[in-house]
Amino acid sequence: MKRLLLFLLLLPFVLGAQQDTSGYVVVSDVVLKGNDVTKEPIILRELTFSVGDTLSVAQWEEEKKISRENILNTTLFNFVTFEEIADKTNENGVILQIDVTERWYLWLYPYVAYSDRNLNAWYEANDITRFSYGVEMKCKNFLGQKHDLNFTFISGYNQNYALSYDVPYITDKQYFGVEFGVGYKRDKEVSYLTENNKTLYFNGDNQFARQSAFVFIEPHCRFGHRNKFFLNLSYNNTLYHDSLPSLNNDFANVDGTRFQYFALSATYKNDYRDEQNYPLDGHYFELLVEKFGFGVFETSPDVLYGKITADWYQPIKGRWYWSSNLTMKLSDDTDAPYFFSQCLGYKNDYVRTYELYVIDAMNFALVKNNLKFAILNPVTRYLPLIKNEKFGKIHFALYANLFFDCAYSWKMPENPTSFLDNKFIFGTGIGLDFVTYYDKVLRLEYGINDMGETGLFIHFVAPI
Secondary structure, eight states, X not given: OHHHHHHHHHHHHHHHHHHGGGGEEEEEEEEEESOSSSOHHHHHTTOSSOTTOEEEHHHHHHHHHHHHHHHHTTTOEEEEEEEEEEOTTSTTEEEEEXXXXXXXXXXXXXXXXXXXXXXHHHHHHTOTTOXXXXXXXXXXXXXXXXXXXXXXXXXESEEEEEEEEEESOOXXXXXXXXXXXXXXXXXXXXXXXXXXXXXXXXXXXXXXXXXXEEEEEEEEEEETTTEEEEEEEEEEEEEEOTTHHHHOTTSOSXXXXXXXXXXXXEEEEEEOOSOSSSOOSEEEEEEEEEEEOOSSSTTOOOEEEEEEEEEEEEEEETTEEEEEEEEEEEEOOSSOOGGGOEEETBTTBSOTTOTTOOEEOSEEEEEEEEEEEEEEEEEEEEOTTOOOHHHHEEEEEEEEEEEEXXXXXXXXXXXXXXXXXTOOEEEEEEEEEEEETTTEEEEEXXXXXXXXOEEEEEESSOOO
């Protein structure tokens, strides 16, 4: 009697639990299509769920979104689509079909590049001969295992001969990998002094101003799907033209023109961007600590610095988007050689509208802000006469931008000609971004800085 009474009391809960199964999804199977080169484990590694998992409908939608972003961010595919197929043997079961359009992985193409920090700086130099040319071979997804093999043969003004190989996963669980490389560079011209916040260049005429040989090994690990850690150990042997120390007393902090040193860097990356090439949603964080010189060689520099990069991307409403960036570089070194004191104006660390200027300092803080409007949301089109989907099927988008950047730098070397010492600088303006497949971005910007200078600037990477 007691058992019957207990059964009657529990019956509503049992029936309720059975009836609630419609709010769940069971992953019955995952089917891949279109991966003619890429091995299945490389794609399956990016999924945040496994076959047999039971998820709520809300969880399932979120996991699909994140997994698709993960696959796209491998940069192995131009397109990735998810299609659900009902499992007839399981009421709540779904078979997920993943269709990918693989990119073209083997590139052998001529290399032509200007020899300055950016296109505007090259144009200002007014010397058309400042070009480097050669050939580059990039083999992505080598063996279908996401390996990267790169070979560089560049001659001309600045010469570069290098070979590198990256194995992303060397264990079955796909956590650990390693990259290694070797190279030799020769530069006809090298910056030796900053005057009026612009770099002065030394030309070696019949000799190269700088010759450098290097070798590196970089073990790395990936934990989870969005976190990576890199440890890079390198050896560098650089010979400068013997005239350079006499042109700048601070060019080096030791006697001589040959510098040998080991460098060790540790980098942590937390990447939650929806798309690495041109993100519109998510966030990104990077922490870098790097040490140059360990006292092994008498000519080793002794420089230690840390760098933080934080990006935030936020859809506002409809076609409106917001993005911000904070970059900080900090060091306690005060006697770093000139060629290690590069601060604002190099690579992607610059205030927009200040492309023609550089600031030498060991410490800086940089903030970039963008308000975007999608003139043309991403669309997919087929090019006529090109049947190969690797090239014939393209996507592109167009965005208008309103930007405002500012920066402050400190711990600068003494330079009486610098007018940007310990000064807050800023620039603002408008821009137009064209984004298309194979990670291509064309950016046109027109802006004004706090000195009242205006200009049109061209770049080939996303602003933030």
